[in-house]
Amino acid sequence: MIEKEAIALIWVMSIGIAALLSSIMLVHERTQNWSERKIVFVSAIISLIITASVVFR
Amino acid sequence: MAWNIGANDTANSIGTSVGSGVISMRGALVRICIFDFLGAVLFGGYVTKTIGKGIVSLDKIPSSDLVVIGALSSLLGAGMWLTLATWRGLPVSTTHSIVGAVLGFGLVAAGWQGIKWSVMKKIVASWFTSPIAGAVVAFLIYTLLVKRFVLKRAKNVKKTERVFGYLQVATAMYVGFAFGSNDVANAVGPIYMILTYSGAEAVNPVGLLALGALGIILGAVTWGYKVIETIGKKVTEITPTRGFAAEFSAASVILVASAVGMPISTTHTIVGAVIGVGFARGIKALNIGMIYRILVSWFVTVPLTAIFSVAIFLLVRAWLGV
Numbered sequence: 001m002i003e004k005e006a007i008a009l010i011w012v013m014s015i016g017i018a019a020l021l022s023s024i025m026l027v028h029e030r031t032q033n034w035s036e037r038k039i040v041f042v043s044a045i046i047s048l049i050i051t052a053s054v055v056f057r
Numbered sequence: 058m059a060w061n062i063g064a065n066d067t068a069n070s071i072g073t074s075v076g077s078g079v080i081s082m083r084g085a086l087v088r089i090c091i092f093d094f095l096g097a098v099l100f101g102g103y104v105t106k107t108i109g110k111g112i113v114s115l116d117k118i119p120s121s122d123l124v125v126i127g128a129l130s131s132l133l134g135a136g137m138w139l140t141l142a143t144w145r146g147l148p149v150s151t152t153h154s155i156v157g158a159v160l161g162f163g164l165v166a167a168g169w170q171g172i173k174w175s176v177m178k179k180i181v182a183s184w185f186t187s188p189i190a191g192a193v194v195a196f197l198i199y200t201l202l203v204k205r206f207v208l209k210r211a212k213n214v215k216k217t218e219r220v221f222g223y224l225q226v227a228t229a230m231y232v233g234f235a236f237g238s239n240d241v242a243n244a245v246g247p248i249y250m251i252l253t254y255s256g257a258e259a260v261n262p263v264g265l266l267a268l269g270a271l272g273i274i275l276g277a278v279t280w281g282y283k284v285i286e287t288i289g290k291k292v293t294e295i296t297p298t299r300g301f302a303a304e305f306s307a308a309s310v311i312l313v314a315s316a317v318g319m320p321i322s323t324t325h326t327i328v329g330a331v332i333g334v335g336f337a338r339g340i341k342a343l344n345i346g347m348i349y350r351i352l353v354s355w356f357v358t359v360p361l362t363a364i365f366s367v368a369i370f371l372l373v374r375a376w377l378g379v
Contacts, residue, residue: 004100004238005316011231012308015224019305022220023202027210036219 010051017047058132059244059272060279061139062151066240067093067277068284069148069307069327070232073300076289079222082282088226089233090274096237097270098263101245112156112180113163117171122379127166127370128247131158134366138358143280146287147354150322154362155243156180161363162370183320184355188329190314190321195306195333203298204337222297228304235311236323237270245269288328291347293335303330325355 021043025031031039070092071085080088118124135154142149156177163172203221211217245265289295295303307327314321328351335343 008231008235008312008315011234012305012312015228015231015305016309018227019202019221019224019301022224023207026207026217026220032212036216036223039220040223 006055010055013054014044014047014051017050018043021046058136058139058247059241059269060276061136061143062240062244063093063273063276063278064143064280065139065149065276065284066151066236066324067233067273067281068288069323070229070236070304072148072285072288072327073295073303073331074225074229074289075285076295077222077225077297077300079225079297079300082285085229085285086278086281088230090277092230092233093237093273093277094270096234096239097241097273098266100238101241101266101269112159112173112176113167114171114173115167117167118163119166120379122377123166123374125251126373126377126379127159127162127366128251130162130366130370130373131155132244132247133369134158134161134364135362137365138362142354142358143283145350145354146283146291147351148284148288148324148328149354149358150324151240151243152322153180153184153355153358155247157359157362158366160359161366164363165367165370179320180359183322184325186319187310187314187322187325188332190310191303191307191326191329192333192336194310195303195330196337198306199299199302199334199337203302208298218297221301225297225301225304228301228308232304232308232311232323232327235308237273239323241266241269241273244272287347287351288331291344292328292331292351293338293343295331295334299334299337303327303334306330306333 018040022039025034025039025043034042067086067089071080071089074080075082075085113127115124118127132155135151135158138154138157139149139151160172160177207217208214245268249262249265293299304327307323307330310326310330311321311323332343332348
């Protein structure tokens with residue numbers, strides 16, 4: 001089922017990219033004082049945009 | 058069988074989340090039930106799933122009655138082992154349980170030549186590749202990304218753990234969704250086959266999937282806590298960062314393995330991943346006794362389920378005079 005594979009890929013890729021972005025934000029001087037919710041929210045949005053642009057281009 | 062799958066396999070998705078304290082047992086079970094159900098009903102895919110990974114050539118079995126009895130024996134045999142393993146809090150592969158049970162009845166009904174040994178070889182190989190792949194990837198992710206890049210440099214370790222807690226829960230939901238879509242077929246696939254072989258007029262596929270999904274949820278809610286505690290607390294100490302590394306590694310390994318057609322066990326992979334993050338803190342961080350018991354349970358899964366299945370098959374066959 002192609003839809004299932006697509007959902008799996010998008011989900012895992014998004015989480016991986018969000019984890020990388022969150023890690024950077026946690027150590028970068030500009031963003032390290034953000035609240036954890038803000039860090040997670042911004043990472044999630046950016047990772048979804050990146051994933052969507054890669055998967056659906 | 059669905060109840061057993063829920064009771065034993067739910068820990069694969071939420072064991073580390075509960076173990077790290079990110080989410081309560083009740084909260085985790087509520088969330089995972091939703092995603093298990095959605096995965097099972099939307100993408101159950103049981104129609105194309107062969108029983109026991111197609112390890113028995115069904116055309117070599119003399120009659121369709123024996124196939125039906127065999128399917129029933131396999132379900133009961135696998136279910137018996139899963140109940141025993143769950144009672145002891147041991148995470149075992151439900152797929153390998155069904156494979157072992159089908160292998161048992163297949164040897165009796167179709168003989169040595171009725172077994173596709175090439176399929177069996179791949180399954181045996183996955184006993185080693187699954188946990189090793191999970192452990193290596195989890196070790197690398199935790200050591201390189203989390204420990205060296207984040208934990209060493211981040212000013213606020215508690216905030217770091219909370220951030221990874223959110224990511225861990227998101228990963229756990231994905232694993233639950235994938236588990237629901239893959240494992241429901243282990244329960245309802247044989248039922249569908251029994252109904253088809255026995256000449257049932259109409260089989261409602263969505264109804265069967267929903268029934269299987271409900272069985273999985275019921276198993277998770279009533280008895281899932283035993284294996285959840287093993288994976289979450291008894292192998293090594295889990296924190297949100299370690300839990301995320303373990304869950305995400307397992308999810309990635311399963312995704313890649315599925316894409317390249319490599320047989321993989323979700324249970325073996327997640328346990329390997331948990332061992333991997335524990336090993337990143339040194340061998341003393343691991344509960345070797347618990348790991349030993351888990352490994353033994355993996356090796357006895359196929360022979361024990363085969364024995365249970367054969368015993369039930371012979372009893373039912375004699376009783377029915379087939």
